[in-house]
Amino acid sequence: MSKQPITSQDLRKLNVLNDPQLSPDGGTCAFVRQYITDEDEYTSHLFLQKIQDDTPEQWTFGEGTVSSPRFSPDGQWLTFVSKRGTQKTPQLYLLSLNGGEAKSVTHLENGAGQPIWSPDSSRILFTTSFEKGDLPSTSIDDKKEKQTEKSQPLIVERLKYKSDAAGFLDQKNKQLAIYHVDNETTEFITDEEFDHEPSSWSPDGEKVCYFSNKQGDDKLVSDIYLLDVHSKKDKQLTNGKGMFSHGTFSPDGKTVACLGHMKEFAGATHSKIWTIDLSTNETSCITEGWDMNVSDSCIGDIRSGQANPGPVWTEDSTSIFALASAWGNTELYQVHLNGEVQPMTNGQHHVFGFSIHEETKTAIIGVSSPTNPGELYALSLETKKSKQLTFMNEQLLKDVQLQEPEEILFKGKDGLEIQGWILKPVGFKEGESYPGILEIHGGPHAMYGNTFFHELQLFAANGYAVFYSNPRGSHGYGQSFVDACRGDYGGMDYEDILSFTDAVLDHCPWIDEKRLGVTGGSYGGFMTNWIIGHTNRFKAAATLRCISNWISFYGVSDIGYFFTEWEVGTDLLKDPDKLWNHSPLKYVNKMETPLLIMHGEKDYRCPVEQAEQLYVALHQRGQEPRFVRFPDSNHELSRSGAPHLRQARLKELTDWFEKHLQN
Structure with a gap:
């Protein structure tokens, strides 16, 4: 049977694997499989697989979601977070590896998450939310059923009062709690008006490491703290001037490693690995000489919100495992305390997760590529060779044609080398001419790369040449490169994209330069708007979750009050003229390209008013844009929105370009 072109319906056949975790003996891997049900819901389940076996075993069933599986250090238990049946919030579950049913061990009104076992397996550190001074009941059943209340006004007294992920914020904050396995009790160990993000336990089980911003919304910092779990007293380890996260104790208990930076280039600053000597409080950056972003910067459209393992120590406390991204690939590295860096993987791929077991010299890595939605592999830390462990997407890959x-590689207008890619249309034939679609990523500090991207494959399946690049401002090419677009939105980044289009047309003369489309989301939406306000070389455009007006963005976006100055170089109070000059809306009278505008109603990152302004202005000057609004959808619509709305979005895109480019 011949393979078929991929469709939007195939989103429902994808299995997304996340959060691989090795057991203490190194013989078993736990992971989460997510998929879309026939009821148009995301469901995820817990799987366990022996490293030597060919097939995994499913351990949870039914409706609901599972996340964050974690083995107890003694190998007796597995904890995970799950939302099942009639539960309104996710809770912490405990499952004996000797057999039996999973048991919900928390019953908190605002749920539980982010579990971390203590070294002696007697306690689980986790998070829940409550308002300072209002410790919650540990049993939802103890809560009296609330009567239906009339809506009340929202009182806003803080700068950060909404979030694209959480909507409008209340007075609750993420707090730290401990579940005691032996006596089945829950203890709350923080009670502050700040959010707390847990990272690790000290080897003696006396302290926990967490990170938090305790300086208020207008101070954009994150610091590492040590908290004594008995006295409830904490100690700040970092200097209150940078962005630090994921503090992890070394096995010898002498050092904490963390990720972070000192905001030298604001939001474009490379994340680095730092160590903190607990005896002297001396902080050192061990990757100072490594011009790489120590993070997974690679973007796709099928996985969202995956856990960051942070720095992972070797047992001898002399080096650290971490992910880093460069030239379109994300790899696993071992970084020694002296700054020496060793790649543990090497390929045209995206390593999206890992778990290390040093005694057996084995790692489990999650790997995706443009033709692999993502599977788990057993990696030898000695030979660097890997063996595929899961085959969850095997049937889909047998059925569909992927490109x-x-x-x-091309030179920008000023000679800067830039990386891009092209997908040929499915069924490509020499001598025929094809339309092309330029895709522009968001961020802008992200990275297109060698990972699976359903939308790109869908365009290729519909007969388009699909081309995409990492213009200046993207991660993966050094600190000066990622910083190069700040203060210059629509400048040399725009020139890079046009130079890339020229390079593609020179390289692929079979692409019809009179049938080109352009699309992108977020920053890619901004750039789509900018492009059609400055050139008519594209026959059709689609702008997604876009920015059109930096002046209003400053006040309506959940990040506008700091992101505007970080990226454009000023804010409304200092230089509104500069904001307007960088706003695509200023150039609306020059926009002649047919435009599809798509936006989520509950997008608080790039609020829908950005689309509304553009739509009205285009209409007022006699254009006929198509405006599609998606209910109950935020900035993550294309990655984690309601499945039927994701499909509707893709249909709008393909129908729009078919109308304008295929005729």
């Missing part, structure tokens, strides 16, 4: 990208 391998071809890399295109």
